[in-house]
Amino acid sequence: MIITTIKELRAYLDTQRKSGKTIGLVPTMGFLHEGHLSLIRRAKAENHIVVMSDFVNPTQFAPNEDFESYPRNIEHDEQLATDAGADVIFYPSVEEMYPNGSSTFVEAEGDITKVLCGASRPSHFKGVTTVVAMLFNIVQPQKAYFGQKDAQQAAVLIKMATDLHMNIELIVCPIVREEDGLAMSSRNTYLSANERAQAVILNQALVKAKTIFENGEHNVPNLIKTITDKITEMPLADIDYVSIYEYPSLKTIETVKEKALAAVAVRFGKTRLIDNIILEK
Known part of the structure; x- marks a missing residue:
């Protein structure tokens, strides 16, 4: 099931919560591969309802990066995600997530965002923490699932959740690789x-x-x-x-x-x- 608006997603999840069901969140930028599907399967094993977000987030791309060309295929994603156990694919537009006048951001400071990818992509993690904080607020899951391939991202998000006292358990799952060892991406x-x-x-x-x-x-x-x-x-x-x-x-x-x-x-x-x-x- 694809849901495109925050209002409709919240209404659906409120009904699920009232019946005592737990909710797991798998944030993605779509164009799914086995790495994403492993997160969905883990989430389904540990929660009644799994929400997978499918949103290419513009605020984590610098002007010279590949936001416009980033691969997208929602029909493909819906089939794979559903087969893996996702109950809902949250597929909002940029305007839905960042309405006109939106100017509030969440930013983790310190060395944790300045080294590794943060050194060459200085605006990247500000976009990541902002969109994930928004997804946490919209979905209000008990657990959220991330891949170890983005190890710095996982560390930054755990720090954000800890610093802001978010009542969400962040679970980091192993890297999924091709047969020859290349990390799936x-x-x-x-x-x-x-x-x-x-x-x-x-x-x-x-x-x-x-x-x-x-x-x-x-x-x-x-x-x-x-x-x-x-x-x-x-x-x-x-x-x-x-x-x-x-x-x-x-x-x-x-x-x-x-x-x-x-x-x-x-x-x-x-x-x-x-x-x-x-x-x-």
């Missing part, structure tokens, strides 16, 4: 055949770093060098960043002592891909 469709073949180096580099970490290498610069050297084996790889931070605080560290996030962003042609792996003693 809607942007993978942008890759040429040659770029797609070389993009597998991201996961290979992260796995190599985790292997040497588990064998006793905990020095962050050495781990970063291992990842960087592996990625640069591919001639089309243009590195944006290779970084390791304490997780989920994203504080700078020289040695992995407890839990850390090894994260990469690399361009293949015009397509920017991200991936990560957790390093944990």
